[in-house]
Amino acid sequence: MPLRDECGVIGFYNVEDASQKAYYGLFALQHRGQESAGIVSMESSTGKTYTYRHMGMVTEVFSRSILRKLPGDMAIGHVRYSTHGASAPRNIQPLVVEYHWGTFAVAHNGNIVNADILRKELQREGAIFHTTIDTEILLHLIAMDDSEYIENKIVNSLDKLRGAFSMVMLTPRYLIAARDPNGFRPLVLGRLGEGWVVASETCAFDLIGARYERDIEPGEVLFIGESGLFSKYLSGRGKRSYCVFELIYFARPDSMIFDGVSVYEIRKKFGEKLAEEQYIDADMVIPVPDSGVPAAIGYSQRSGIPFEMGLIRNHYIGRTFIQPEQGQRDIGVKLKLNPVKNLLKGKRVVVIDDSIVRGTTSRKIIRMLRNAGAKEVHLRISSPPVTHPCFYGIDTPAQKELIASQKASSIEDIRKELEADSLGYLSIEGLMEVVGKAENFCYACFTGNYPVDPIGVERTLQMSLFEISKEEEK
Amino acid sequence: MPLRDECGVIGFYNVEDASQKAYYGLFALQHRGQESAGIVSMESSTGKTYTYRHMGMVTEVFSRSILRKLPGDMAIGHVRYSTHGASAPRNIQPLVVEYHWGTFAVAHNGNIVNADILRKELQREGAIFHTTIDTEILLHLIAMDDSEYIENKIVNSLDKLRGAFSMVMLTPRYLIAARDPNGFRPLVLGRLGEGWVVASETCAFDLIGARYERDIEPGEVLFIGESGLFSKYLSGRGKRSYCVFELIYFARPDSMIFDGVSVYEIRKKFGEKLAEEQYIDADMVIPVPDSGVPAAIGYSQRSGIPFEMGLIRNHYIGRTFIQPEQGQRDIGVKLKLNPVKNLLKGKRVVVIDDSIVRGTTSRKIIRMLRNAGAKEVHLRISSPPVTHPCFYGIDTPAQKELIASQKASSIEDIRKELEADSLGYLSIEGLMEVVGKAENFCYACFTGNYPVDPIGVERTLQMSLFEISKEEEK
Amino acid sequence: MPLRDECGVIGFYNVEDASQKAYYGLFALQHRGQESAGIVSMESSTGKTYTYRHMGMVTEVFSRSILRKLPGDMAIGHVRYSTHGASAPRNIQPLVVEYHWGTFAVAHNGNIVNADILRKELQREGAIFHTTIDTEILLHLIAMDDSEYIENKIVNSLDKLRGAFSMVMLTPRYLIAARDPNGFRPLVLGRLGEGWVVASETCAFDLIGARYERDIEPGEVLFIGESGLFSKYLSGRGKRSYCVFELIYFARPDSMIFDGVSVYEIRKKFGEKLAEEQYIDADMVIPVPDSGVPAAIGYSQRSGIPFEMGLIRNHYIGRTFIQPEQGQRDIGVKLKLNPVKNLLKGKRVVVIDDSIVRGTTSRKIIRMLRNAGAKEVHLRISSPPVTHPCFYGIDTPAQKELIASQKASSIEDIRKELEADSLGYLSIEGLMEVVGKAENFCYACFTGNYPVDPIGVERTLQMSLFEISKEEEK
């Protein structure tokens, strides 16, 4: 529950009313970003593009009449929670620009670790930056590339990026999907009638009735055009580094990502493994909903301790909720979660959560369960302790705020701070065993072993462009 | 999942920043009505009232600056989904009027079966109706009552109402809570510091830190004022008729209503009983989330068939969602629910839902599960067949639209129509056994035995007042 | 420029798309009220009414799609600037209610002086008030009237009102127009094809292409129905008391009101008379635009001193203008008016305004002209000193705030306070002479001779209903 992935992307080629499909697809990807949404559509017959982007959730941003003004059989879309790049209207994706050879639009999920270095170089060569998002760097690389053909311009430019990117792009001839050589973020290809669709997760396919074909491969740049599909490949391919946190927390449980892994099933297996490693006798197993549910089911089935829905989640909370003023601070977690008192009274409870970042929410939940009458509260986490920040697109706090990396904090220290009767994490070995093909995944947030050198990522450029959004004014 | 209750109410006496508390309370009661929200606050020192009401969800309707303009230590609030009374700004509760003896505000949950008869009589006597909601009738009854004291005016007026009402009222002297003699709808009393709070369900208490004291009794009119609490009683008390559907579907699982029944636990018991009555061999039990979850857990535990979260619910869907146009109709249920394909493939599945009304959604879910690869789909319902409409505040369709009351439809007929491999309902006897003190509940929607005569309820008055809301214009 | 009239009304009978016509008519009457706007339409075939009312200007309140949801061949409309009745959504007119004999809608311009007395009586008899506006009193009087026929109910009820009212009403059978026996406020009848239109001023007719027929007479209640027009008359007719301030300031110059007086021409004559009475040698005559223009033209033509547009008015200022913070207070008048410096430099200037109320704006204008380089500034007012408040619908401040009624203030005292080189008002005799049929007009604000006893008008009822509008929250 604690971390936020930054973005979801989707793209369509040769699909009727592509912008409407993009709307439904972005709706299915809403969990990947709730801050802003945008769609760029293109009519392949004329090459004209139509753009609409706004702060807000997908259902707030778009109306039927807006979708009608986004005609075309090609489209890309984006939902965003910002990591880098201030939260401002100017930064809403997709980006759209006009080159001398035509229009180009791009939507990006991930984080470019050499962004600041590239940005400075480009500025010295005369590039002007209108936004503070990394994606704009690609636009300038393409503009300045000497290659004759656009296909090569794009591949050459992507080759200069380091870090994580799963992207969809639109030109008058192609829908293009690209994934960094490590394949940090997911990106899947599907079929929709005679047309094609690319999306961050397969849950977007289910809603629009598309059929999953395959993943975009790490390092692949897939061009979808009139004459069909062809791929070019980025250099540096080899070691894969799929983000294991997508499986643990980010992706939707009904998605299949990273070459067909069922997110629900692997989470359940994390729970089973956790039961093996961290069994404790208790009266019930309860999840922190919604993300802890599959692991709690797995824990319950393996341990034989009954599964119960001891915490009820309120789903009506939205961005406009009025935060309580001083003196009511502890209402925070209560707004989302409420215990079922009668159920918990006098009981020994195992609580399953997917991860702990700062630990503040976990402590509140444990107190809430105790106040509801639980006799014992045992916290079990279906992933190892998070000790290092992510540089590939996940919004982790600074290392010093991670409860598991503070001081020489032992599990026992954390347990005390969270006020749990016992605490158990899934081991890194257990995690790897469940994942299988463990070498294909990135565990940097648990181990500090970064597959792509993040040096240079300490933001040296202090962007001084602030833009106010209408939403801020409410 | 199929029926909608109409309203939630809340009231405060001697509570600092009462309107802010009302905001949080209504937020906790949001599941009882998402169409409009309103708060009336009162300063007991001056008797001044402040009103804000608008179409929309609680978090959309109120902002911090609006709450600041609702000062006072008393307040009542209301969330609404309209049953009778057109959906229009004029009908948003609470209602507030000025009598010669002062201000009076009221918020109402329920349905008055003799509303049209009373309305006509009152109009003949010179009453003017500004709204089309039943609650306005009470205002006129009070205005025309001859009693000297306001306490008697209110009790005499409530005595003329037939049907279901759980109400909170505000006068310069009292917060008043009233519940009809049958006690159809819940209404609970809590303590908040030195002050008092009344709400539809206890989940509202949990969020604001109030302590549950007791239910407002059927037929009780509770006056909370400077000198403490005192009660008067309506005539006609005796037979209780708590709405069993509040337990089956409406109330939040973390609430305790009807003299302390835990909603979660009784739903789980419905599931256990259902497993006893309607066992079938299968690979997994899955709920239709969220309302079917406790019953599915109960079914799983009693039957020993593993519980799985085979359908994932998307909670981002809001009122502004763009419904798909012709040719994409089947997207309807998909927007809310998506199956976990890998989990279901080749499996025999028991699906647990709380009730079936029209049956259209059930059929879509069954098809969705089959398309996801389920080998067998067995539908189990944790309540008996709904065969009769409700006249006490629940928005059931006309009898002919109820799948279980059509023709001489047998369970087998329904099963065929829903395309299930098997279908089983909880029996009425089983339901009563689980409920305990069965005589205290209303089962009219299952049996047609109406505890209060609904004759006269066929709306004879064709209100011709239409009002347009801004929301309609989007 | 200083006073504000409260309302404009319009009504249609047997006119296609009546609500659209009402929109244009209210737009033409926008100067009579900018706070809120509302339209009630009715289909004569079904008797169904459709209402839309909102805070804001006519063009802000209505959209094409809203007008489409207001079908019917009958309609009434209202624009409002509140005098009595707090500025709140609940008080937006027209009012619409349901009697036992059907729907009734009303829109009102004027002020009822015995409102509080009637309100209290009605409340004692059991009436409930939903709004704080006087118009609601009429609704209750009608509801409680014993007459058999609606025509008599309405006339009897209007007969109980004292003060100023020009009203339009809608019933399933009639469009009704009523004017108080004194005829304080204008109300005119026009023909539109086969149908009829009633409006506050003829400028509304011009825009929709209607033809002026005649004024609704003082004391007349005109019923327009299927069988044509017929009138009933209120008691107390005799002395007319047309509001002379409508001619001086309120009405639009392109209107004809009060039996065909051209507002532009009479204002010009006020200016001519003013030149005769208050001539002074100068280089130019300039108006305070826009209301002072016709009088300034008259003054210039009679005096022979050239007319110049020495003050330019900025028309972009709207309700949402951000008022300057402390230390920039004098920006107030500057926002609306800016002098033409080169024109004024070293010149002797006669400034013409229609009236002075508090005097604060006049002083600022005079200072502004001096700062722009004017050598002499002579203020001439095309009406007599305002010494008494109005009780018939004009929003004058309390008497003590009227500059001309303070202390034993002589013209010379006022001149000093306004910092003018000279000051001259039109005499009451001059005013009467220009008006002609002087006995038909009310001059109470200049003389204190009130044609209808305003005793009882000191608001004794402290309404305690406050309602917040969304607009306040910006």
Place this chain on the structure above:
Amino acid sequence: MPLRDECGVIGFYNVEDASQKAYYGLFALQHRGQESAGIVSMESSTGKTYTYRHMGMVTEVFSRSILRKLPGDMAIGHVRYSTHGASAPRNIQPLVVEYHWGTFAVAHNGNIVNADILRKELQREGAIFHTTIDTEILLHLIAMDDSEYIENKIVNSLDKLRGAFSMVMLTPRYLIAARDPNGFRPLVLGRLGEGWVVASETCAFDLIGARYERDIEPGEVLFIGESGLFSKYLSGRGKRSYCVFELIYFARPDSMIFDGVSVYEIRKKFGEKLAEEQYIDADMVIPVPDSGVPAAIGYSQRSGIPFEMGLIRNHYIGRTFIQPEQGQRDIGVKLKLNPVKNLLKGKRVVVIDDSIVRGTTSRKIIRMLRNAGAKEVHLRISSPPVTHPCFYGIDTPAQKELIASQKASSIEDIRKELEADSLGYLSIEGLMEVVGKAENFCYACFTGNYPVDPIGVERTLQMSLFEISKEEEK
């Protein structure tokens, strides 16, 4: 009345709460552009910039809380009516970008005739365009300039532009004001306490209490920084080409522009000259308000024919007005103007307008006056016939739509088409005589003699970027 200028600009240096001053200044310049508004503020101490831009009028776009989020002692602002560059959110000025040496913001009034040529060249060299407005070209020229110092970069880049530009720019060190060598558009310098202000017209100075110092000279690039003011000069200076249409129609009458010409006074003189050249005996002279007023006063004073305000203008019309549907087309002009019937009846009327473009509005006005009863309608225009389009920033229609350039249309042909009894234009000689220093002005729209070669201005680039604004959705 017929043409629209495109933009107004304003800039501040060393002024407390610069963004608030910019708000008032833009409000005073609102007549130069009503489509969008934007402000960029900068804190000189930190170099941080803050941006807010939105579709809408100044008072709609900004709120107090937004202004508070635009801190700093430097600011530039812009109001816009688009000529080139589609009307879209992306095109709202000021533009703000980040160079390697810091932030740069610019706001522009005018039109660059070699924009497309430059744009193509820049794109070939690797520039990416985010907007479709000409101003972005300057940003790229600066980015690609080899000069060491920013001052030179800016001057070199401006030197490459051809056409009309009056600009304000903001860097961390300077407020910069630049005007093209011909000086087509006005740009004035003022003093505000210890600080400086630059604006399109002096009317902006009046509102904020600034003192006019001098014009920015044609070809001057003025740098205002910590060490005071210094100027650099563009090549190509020599021939001045002030837009005479600013005097005839665009500028506000209370402004002084083009080295101190009083707009009001020169318009009055155009009217006087017109009376000399095109006298006709009549009963009254009336203006088409508001722009025709000064010329009508001049005509009246010189001819001795009385001035009257025979057409009343409705100022409430806004962008959201609902245009009438088919069958009511002639309501168009009526919404803005309404005749004073009694005044006009049976009279011979001289109507004064500032110019005729298409002629459609003039014909409607003449018909309106005749319907109001005028016996004769004589149209007099205070400028020569418009025969050629403008390429320097004025939104004229294509040449074929200009009534005076169609066929071999004589004045008599135009008169017939407008249905006037007589028609007279001010001669080009008369215009020049009144203007004085006639060689300093551009008369291209009357003569076709373009002072800067507009060849290349035929837009060759078909921009295919469309962006939808929220406003469109209403």
